[in-house]
Amino acid sequence: MDFSPLAILLSLLFTALLSFAARRLLLSSGWSRxxxxxxxxxxxxxGNLHLLGHLPHRSLRSLSAQYGPIMSLRLGLVPAVVVSSPEAAGLFLGTHDAIFASRPRIPEAELDFYTTKGLVFTEYGPYWRSVRKLCTTHLLSAARVRSFEGMRREEVGSLVASLRESAAAHEAVDLSAQVERAMEDMACRMILGRSTDGEHDLKGIIQENARVAGVFNLADYVPFLRPLDLQGSSRQFKAVRRSVDKLLEKIIDDHVQDTAHYDSEHQQDFIDILLSMMNQPIDPREEKYIIDRTNIKAIILDMIxxxxxxxxxxxxxAFSELMRNPQTMAHLQEELETIVGLTRMVEESDLPKLNYLDMVVKESMRLHPVVPLLVPRESMEDAVINECFIPKKSRIIVNIWAIGRDPSVWSENTEKFVPERFVDNGIDVKGHHFELLPFGSGRRGCPGIQLGLLQVKLVLAQLAHCFKWELPKDMAPSDIDMSERFGLSVPRANHLLAVPTYRLLV
Ligand code: HEM
Structure with missing residues (x-):
């Protein structure tokens, strides 16, 4: 047999030509597409709805182990694709992001301007682009986030003061509830300019809205069941939206009346900012869309x-993991002692210097992304990805929970909480590294990432810095229940209880 370089070259060329021709033939016959x-x-x-279970991110990981990182499902009558590896996430959220940047439209949304005029669930297109630009430029920019530093200091100060009282009494505190209250107060003050309302149960209404939005509704997947409203979801959805609307109308009215009395010291909240833009184009380059009250309400609800x-x-x-891993907590407290010192609380200006804190947050977001399947996307046209056909209007589900626990990406200790894995590996959470996507990626990635990360780091650092923490009633770290509850986000199923002891010298 002749193994001369020319013969090898010719045979390689011939093979390449043959496979090219075969591929063309398959494509033109429509088989591969x-x-x-x-x-x-x-x-x-x-379809495959029965396979989702009560924690779909876990069930989908098991299914992907069998069918691969780009898996086809049918959810009721809706075609869906589940993406479960960094490479596949890179294809859907990076290379072909433009095709997969829309959101599925639920039929209720057609009646509800909150869903069509906001950001989170609004279809991809010029309107969404304008609103997104408005939000990133005017509400969530670095300067705007900084402008609320004083408010955050007050809220974190109140949280610490309340925990100090429990520390003095050596009482166990419901840390989950305390943190939730503090974060809700921060969000309400920043967005609505208040954290309570004399007339309405402000937080109750917002929580109910989130609960109803997170409920699984069979009719979203089997549309012909919608008129029957078997689960009563449609009725509940409309009732909650009426309460939300009444609340927002009142808060906006109060703002309109108060504007006349503002002095130069007044801290503008998101409603003030949007009201100051009323009747102007949402985006100066897209004059078609003018800001009115419905836009303001829809944007405000999405920010909330x-x-x-x-x-x-x-x-x-993250705090649960620190309680389960006392050496990690000790390491973090050492860093805080060195950088901040025990004679004061943590300031936002300290955060960029706290490298171990940064690794703790990344590691926690790897194991416990709060939106484990991201917000579902929808393909806007037929596409062929990795030689597989993805029909237009497929629902795209990216399982970042499975990606964060993939041993081929994170090594065999993938289930363990080891912040040190991030030492010098350059991976961040900003959406460029597809192995770690707690804030999503691409056009629909989270626009509140800067604010979200800042809040998480500030509160976590403050809790670890100001207090020594023990578990109640001789509980061992390994006894901490880490069960999850699935909804719009995935919180702990049961609240975390712990006993604080104040440790600062002031
Ligand atoms: C730790 C805090 C946060 C986490 C983990 C988080 C996570 C996420 C995720 C995973 C998505 C979906 C991304 C995708 O589909 O690719 C998202 C979208 C979004 N987030 Fe966040 N988020 C956080 C904080 C915030 C904050 C503070 C705001 C605003 C005040 C915000 C506003 C939004 C909006 C408006 C969207 C929808 C964007 C769009 O569809 O264009 N988020 N977030």
């Missing part, structure tokens, strides 16, 4: 939904 990604066989009507549970849930998980 129609081949969906592998996935479990669907049942009539419900985006910030309400996310930061507190992230803190809750």
């Amino acid at each position: 129609r081949r969906l990604p592998p996935g479990p066989p669907p049942l009539p009507i419900i 939904s985006g910030s309400f549970e996310t930061a507190s849930t992230s803190i809750d998980w």
Whole structure:
């Protein structure tokens, strides 16, 4: 046989030509374009809904282990694709982000301007682009986030003061509830300019809105069931939205009346900022969309939904891991003692110097991303990814929980809380490293990332710095229940209780 370089070259060329021709033939016959990604066989009507279980991120990881990192499902009558590896996430959220940047439209949304005129659930297009730009430029910019530093200091100060009282009495505190309250107060003051309302149960209404939005509604997947409203979801959704609307109308009216009395010291909240832009184009380059009251209400509700549970849930998980890993807590407290010292509380200006804190937060977000399946996306056109056909209007679910626990990415100790894995590896949470995506990535990535990260780090650092923490009633760290509850976000199923002892010298 002739193994001369020329013969090898010719045979390589011939093979390449042959496979190119075969590929063209398959593509033109439509066979490859129609081949969906592998996935479990669907049942009539419900498709694969029965496989989701009560913690879908976990069930989907098991299924992906069998069918691969780009897996096809049918959720009721809706085609879906589940993405479960960094490479696949890079294809859907990076390379082909423009195709997958829309959100599925739920039919209620057609009646509800809150869903079509906001940001989170609004379809991709010029309106969404304008609103997104408005939010990133005017509400969530670095300068705006900084402008609320004083308010955050007050709220964190109140949290610490309340914990000091429990510390003096050597009482166990419901840390989950305390943190949740503090974060809700921060969000309400920043967005609405107040954390309570004399007339309405402000936080109760917002919490109910989040609860109803997180409820699984079969009719979202089997649309012909919608008119029957078997679960009563549609009725509940409309009732909650009426309460939200009444509340926001009143708060906006109060702002309009108060504007005349503002002095130069007045801290503008998000409603003030949006009211000052009323009747102007949302984006000066897209004059078609003018800001009116419905836009303001929809944007405000999305800012609240985006910030309400996310930061507190992230803190809750990170703190639970610190309680389960006393050496890590000790290491973090050592860093705080060195950089901040025991004679004062942590300031926001300290945060960039706290490298170990940064690793603790990343590691916690790797193991416990609060939105484990991101917010679902929808494909805007037919696409072929890795030779698989993804039909237009497929729901795209990115399982960042599975990616964060993939041993082929994070090594065998993937289930363990080891912040040190981030030493010198350059991975951050900003959406460029597809192995760690707690804030998503691409066009629909979280616009509140800067604020969210700041809040999480500030509160976590303050809790670890100001107090020594023990578990109640001789509980061992390994006894801490880490069960999850699935909804719009995934918080702890049960609250974390702990006993603080004040440790600062002031
Ligand atoms: C620790 C805190 C937070 C976490 C972990 C978080 C996480 C996320 C995630 C995973 C998404 C979906 C991204 C995607 O689909 O690719 C998202 C979207 C979003 N987040 Fe956040 N978020 C946080 C804080 C905030 C804050 C403070 C705000 C605003 C005040 C906010 C506003 C939004 C909005 C408006 C969207 C929808 C963006 C769009 O569809 O264009 N988030 N967030």
